[in-house]
Amino acid sequence: MQQHNAIKQKYPDAVLLFRVGDFYETFGSDAIIASQVLGITLTKRNNGAASASELAGFPHHALDTYLHKLVKAGYRVAICDQLEDPKQAKGIVKRGVTEMVTPGTATNEKLLDHHANNFLACLHFVDDNQFGIAFLDISTGEFFLAEGDREYADKLLQSFQPAEILFQRHRQKLFKEYFGTKAYTYTLDEWVFQEHYTRELLLKQFQTHSLKGFGVEDLNNGLTAAGGLLHYLKDTEHPNLQHIRSIQRIDRSDFLWMDRFTIRNLELLGGANADAHTLLKVLDHTVSPMGARLLKRWMVFPLKDRRRIEERLDLVEYLIAAADLRPALIQHIRACGDIERLASKVPMKKSGPREVLQLARGLVQVAAMQQLCLESDNAWLRRLGDTLDPCSGLAAKIQETLSENPPPTIQKGDFIRKGVSAELDELREIASTGKEYLVKLQQEEAQRTGISSLKVGFNNVFGYYLEVTNSHKQKVPAEWMRKQTLANAERYITPELKEYEEKITGAEEKIIRLEAGIFEKLLEALLEYLSPIQTNGNIVGILDCVLCFAQVSLSFTYRKPQLHDGDNMKIIAGRHPVIERYLPQGEQYISNDLVLDKTQQQLIILTGPNMSGKSALLRQAALITLMAHMGCFVPADEALLPVTDRIFTRVGASDNLSGGESTFMVEMNETASILNNLTPRSLVLLDEIGRGTSTYDGISIAWSIAEYLHQCEQQPLTLFATHYHELNELEEKWSRIRNYHITNRESGNKIIFLRKLAPGGSTHSFGIHVARMAGMPAALIDRANEVLAHLEAKPIEGVPAETANVAPVPSAAGARAVKEKIKAVDSPQFQLSIFDIHSQTFDSIRKQLEAVDINRLTPVEALLKLQEVKKLLGSS
Numbered sequence: 001m002q003q004h005n006a007i008k009q010k011y012p013d014a015v016l017l018f019r020v021g022d023f024y025e026t027f028g029s030d031a032i033i034a035s036q037v038l039g040i041t042l043t044k045r046n047n048g049a050a051s052a053s054e055l056a057g058f059p060h061h062a063l064d065t066y067l068h069k070l071v072k073a074g075y076r077v078a079i080c081d082q083l084e085d086p087k088q089a090k091g092i093v094k095r096g097v098t099e100m101v102t103p104g105t106a107t108n109e110k111l112l113d114h115h116a117n118n119f120l121a122c123l124h125f126v127d128d129n130q131f132g133i134a135f136l137d138i139s140t141g142e143f144f145l146a147e148g149d150r151e152y153a154d155k156l157l158q159s160f161q162p163a164e165i166l167f168q169r170h171r172q173k174l175f176k177e178y179f180g181t182k183a184y185t186y187t188l189d190e191w192v193f194q195e196h197y198t199r200e201l202l203l204k205q206f207q208t209h210s211l212k213g214f215g216v217e218d219l220n221n222g223l224t225a226a227g228g229l230l231h232y233l234k235d236t237e238h239p240n241l242q243h244i245r246s247i248q249r250i251d252r253s254d255f256l257w258m259d260r261f262t263i264r265n266l267e268l269l270g271g272a273n274a275d276a277h278t279l280l281k282v283l284d285h286t287v288s289p290m291g292a293r294l295l296k297r298w299m300v301f302p303l304k305d306r307r308r309i310e311e312r313l314d315l316v317e318y319l320i321a322a323a324d325l326r327p328a329l330i331q332h333i334r335a336c337g338d339i340e341r342l343a344s345k346v347p348m349k350k351s352g353p354r355e356v357l358q359l360a361r362g363l364v365q366v367a368a369m370q371q372l373c374l375e376s377d378n379a380w381l382r383r384l385g386d387t388l389d390p391c392s393g394l395a396a397k398i399q400e401t402l403s404e405n406p407p408p409t410i411q412k413g414d415f416i417r418k419g420v421s422a423e424l425d426e427l428r429e430i431a432s433t434g435k436e437y438l439v440k441l442q443q444e445e446a447q448r449t450g451i452s453s454l455k456v457g458f459n460n461v462f463g464y465y466l467e468v469t470n471s472h473k474q475k476v477p478a479e480w481m482r483k484q485t486l487a488n489a490e491r492y493i494t495p496e497l498k499e500y501e502e503k504i505t506g507a508e509e510k511i512i513r514l515e516a517g518i519f520e521k522l523l524e525a526l527l528e529y530l531s532p533i534q535t536n537g538n539i540v541g542i543l544d545c546v547l548c549f550a551q552v553s554l555s556f557t558y559r560k561p562q563l564h565d566g567d568n569m570k571i572i573a574g575r576h577p578v579i580e581r582y583l584p585q586g587e588q589y590i591s592n593d594l595v596l597d598k599t600q601q602q603l604i605i606l607t608g609p610n611m612s613g614k615s616a617l618l619r620q621a622a623l624i625t626l627m628a629h630m631g632c633f634v635p636a637d638e639a640l641l642p643v644t645d646r647i648f649t650r651v652g653a654s655d656n657l658s659g660g661e662s663t664f665m666v667e668m669n670e671t672a673s674i675l676n677n678l679t680p681r682s683l684v685l686l687d688e689i690g691r692g693t694s695t696y697d698g699i700s701i702a703w704s705i706a707e708y709l710h711q712c713e714q715q716p717l718t719l720f721a722t723h724y725h726e727l728n729e730l731e732e733k734w735s736r737i738r739n740y741h742i743t744n745r746e747s748g749n750k751i752i753f754l755r756k757l758a759p760g761g762s763t764h765s766f767g768i769h770v771a772r773m774a775g776m777p778a779a780l781i782d783r784a785n786e787v788l789a790h791l792e793a794k795p796i797e798g799v800p801a802e803t804a805n806v807a808p809v810p811s812a813a814g815a816r817a818v819k820e821k822i823k824a825v826d827s828p829q830f831q832l833s834i835f836d837i838h839s840q841t842f843d844s845i846r847k848q849l850e851a852v853d854i855n856r857l858t859p860v861e862a863l864l865k866l867q868e869v870k871k872l873l874g875s876s
C-alpha cells in the first residue's frame with residue numbers, strides 16, 4: 001500500500017491500475033470509480049492498523065476490455081506494471097507507471113474509430129486573440145500546426161474535432177468563454193510553453209538540427225503548441241514515437257475557408273449527432289480507413305488552387321470512364337487494411353504477430369495497386385503509382401517468418417514458421433516428441449548393451465537417469481556415470497541424456513523466448529520502413545477518395561463542375577446532395593437553376609412560403625461549391641463556378657444557451673463574423689437574418705445587412721432568404737439586387753409546393769398553413785387567420801420608406817400604425833380566450849338563448865332549457 005500510495009501521489013488525477021500478480025487492482029476512490037464504471041465488485045481490504053480501504057480489480061488479461069470503458073467514461077488511466085520478474089525480486093516487486101491513457105493518447109483498438117482520426121490538440125494562448133495550435137494523432141503519426149486569431153483557432157478545433165485539448169493552466173476561464181465547455185480538456189503548467197524548450201523537444205523528436213525542412217520555422221507560436229504536445233506525451237509515458245517523423249503547416253490561404261458556423265450549418269460532419277443526415281454520410285463510400293479519414297479532411301479543408309482542384313476532377317473523370325480499373329483498384333484498397341495505424345503501433349510496441357502479418361498482406365495489396373497505376377495511361381495515376389513503395393523485401397520477410405494464422409499476442413507462441421530457426425525447430429521437435437525420444441533411447445541402449453531391464457526415469461535431484469537392476473550391473477558401459485545406488489538397482493547418467501535433458505527442460509519456455517526474439521527482430525526491421533509505409537497509407541487514402549468520388553458520381557448522377565477565375569456562378573438543374581438522398585420513397589427532388597454574377601445579380605433576395613425550400617436552395621448552392629472545391633463532381637446538370645475562397649452561411653436559428661448566449665446574440669455574432677471577414681471571392685448565404693428579434697428591429701437589421709453586402713467593396717455573391725417581404729423593395733433601389741421566389745400553388749385551402757425558383761418576390765409566407773400541417777388545434781388556427789386578416793386589412797404606412805435613400809427603414813409613423821393594430825387585436829373583442837377556443841359551443845348556446853322569449857317561458861321550460869345548456873357545456 002505504501003508503494004501504491006507513493007505512485008498514486010504522482011498521478012493524482014488518474015485512475016491508477018496497480019498490477020498485483022495476475023490482477024490489476026484499484027484502491028480507495030479509484031476502486032469506487034472502477035466498480036461503478038466497469039461494474040466490478042467493490043470489496044474492502046483491511047490494511048492492518050490503517051483503516052479499511054476499498055478494493056476492486058480485474059484479471060490482467062482483461063485490460064483491453066476494461067481500459068477503454070474507463071477512458072470513454074472520461075477518466076485518465078495510469079497503468080502501473082511490475083517492472084521486474086517477481087521470482088527474481090528481493091522484497092517488494094518494483095513497480096511503475098508504464099503508460100497513461102487519455103482520450104487524446106489512445107491507441108487501443110476499442111478506443112479508436114477506424115473512420116476517424118483521434119487528434120490530441122494543444123492550444124497556446126499567446127494573448128487574448130493570438131494562438132499557436134497543433135494537432136497530433138499518435139495512432140497514425142499525423143502532425144499539424146498553425147497559428148492565428150481566435151476565429152481561426154476555433155475553426156480548426158471544429159474541423160479537427162480533437163479528442164482532447166491541452167492549454168495553459170491559467171487560461172481555463174478564457175478557454176471556456178471562447179471555445180465552450182463541451183471538449184475534453186487538460187491543462188499544462190505555464191513553463192511548458194517556452195519557445196526554446198518546446199523547440200528542443202521537436203528537434204529531438206525529428207532528430208534534426210533545424211525545422212526548416214518542414215517549412216514551419218517561422219511559426220513560433222504554432223511550434224510552441226506542437227512542442228507542448230510532445231511534452232505531454234513524455235509526461236504520459238509515451239516514449240516510443242518514432243512514427244512521428246514530420247510536421248505540416250496548415251495555411252489558411254491554401255484552403256477554401258468555412259467558418260465554424262458554416263461547417264455546422266451545412267451539416268457537413270454531424271459532430272456528436274450520429275443520426276444526422278450529413279454530407280459526409282452521403283459522400284463517404286470509401287473502402288479503407290485511410291480514405292475515410294482523409295475524406296473528412298478534404299471536406300473541411302477544400303482546395304482553393306484551381307490547378308489542384310482540376311487535377312482531382314480530371315482523375316475522377318478518368319476513373320469514371322475506367323470501368324475495369326476502378327473495381328480492381330477498389331478491391332485492392334479494401335483488402336489493404338489500416339496500414340497506417342498498423343505501422344504506427346510498431347514503435348509503440350503494441351503490435352502483435354497477427355497485426356504484423358496483416359501489415360505485410362496490406363503491402364502485397366499496395367504492390368498490386370502500384371502495378372495497376374503504373375500500367376494506366378493516366379499521368380496522375382502513374383505519378384501516384386511511382387510514389388507507392390510496396391516494401392516487397394519486408395513483406396516477403398514477414399510472410400516467410402510468421403505462420404499463416406498467427407495469434408494476436410506473442411504470449412502463446414507458435415507463430416513462427418518452420419524453417420526460420422533450426423534451434424526453434426529442434427526445440428519444438430523435442431517438446432512434441434519428448435516421450436518417443438526417451439522410449440527410442442531406452443530401446444537403443446538396451447539393445448546396444450544387452451541390459452534388458454534398462455529403464456529411463458526422472459527425479460528432481462539429478463534429472464533424467466538410466467536405471468539398471470543389480471543383476472545387469474556388470475553390463476554397464478564404462479562411459480556411464482553412476483549417480484545413485486538403490487537396494488536392488490543403480491542409476492546412471494550419460495552425456496547424451498544430459499544433453500537431451502537440457503533441451504527438454506523448459507523447452508516450452510525457450511520456444512516462447514526464441515519466438516519473441518525472432519519477432520522482435522522482425523519489428524526492428526519494420527521500423528526501418530515506417531516512412532514508406534506512411535507514404536503508402538497517404539496515397540492509398542488519396543486513391544480511395546478519388547475512387548469514392550467516381551463511385552458517388554456514377555451512383556447519384558453527379559456532373560463535373562467547371563471552375564473559372566471569373567466572378568459568375570451558373571448552376572443548371574442543381575440539387576441538394578443530402579436532402580435528395582433522404583426523401584421519402586416516391587418523392588423526387590426538384591432541381592433548380594441558379595445564376596449569380598457581379599454585374600447584374602450579385603445578391604438575390606429569396607422569398608417564398610414556409611417549407612417551400614428556400615433553405616434547401618441556399619444550402620445546395622453552398623454544398624455544390626464546396627464539393628467542387630473538394631475535387632468531387634456535383635449534383636447538377638451543369639455547374640460553372642468561380643474559384644471561391646470563403647463560404648459563409650448563417651442558416652436557421654441555433655441556441656448556445658449553455659454558452660450563455662441568447663439565440664439572437666448567436667445570430668448576430670455569426671453575422672458579424674461574416675461581415676468582418678468578407679473577400680471578393682466569398683459566397684454568402686443568409687437565411688432569415690433578424691428573425692430572432694422584434695419585427696421592426698429584424699427588418700431594419702436584415703435590410704441594412706443586404707445593403708451593406710451590396711455596397712461593400714468586396715461585393716460577395718450572396719443569397720438572402722427572408723420572410724420579410726418588405727426587403728423586396730431593395731431591388732428597386734440597388735442595381736445588383738434581384739428578387740426571386742420559390743413557387744407554390746394554392747388549391748382550395750391547401751398549398752402545393754412547386755419548389756421552382758422564379759424571378760420576382762412573393763407576398764405570402766403561408767405560415768399559418770404550415771402551423772395547421774403541424775397539427776395545431778383548429779381553433780387556434782382560426783384565430784390566427786382572424787388576427788392575420790385584421791393586420792393585413794390595410795397596408796401599414798411607412799413600411800418600408802421607399803423613397804428614403806440612406807436608411808429606408810420603417811418610419812416612426814409606420815411603427816405607430818402597427819402598434820395600434822396590435823392594440824386593436826388585443827381588445828376584448830379580439831381576445832383569444834376560452835370563449836374563442838370553445839367558440840362553437842358558445843355559438844350554439846347563444847343561438848338557443850337568443851331564440852328564447854323569456855316573457856313566455858314557464859319555470860319548467862326554463863329548467864329544461866338550463867339542462868340543455870348544461871348538456872352542451874358538458875359535451876364541449
Ligand SMILES: Nc1ncnc2c1ncn2[C@@H]1O[C@H](COP(=O)(O)OP(=O)(O)OP(=O)(O)O)[C@@H](O)[C@H]1O
Nearest residue numbers: 588589590591609610611612613614615616617755
Ligand atoms: N427542391 C426540392 N425538392 C424536393 N423537396 C424539397 C426541395 N426543397 C426542399 N424540399 C423539402 O422541403 C423541406 C423544407 O425545405 P426548407 O427548409 O428549405 O424550406 P424553407 O423555405 O427554408 O422553410 P422555412 O421558411 O419554414 O424555413 C425540406 O426539408 C425538404 O424535405
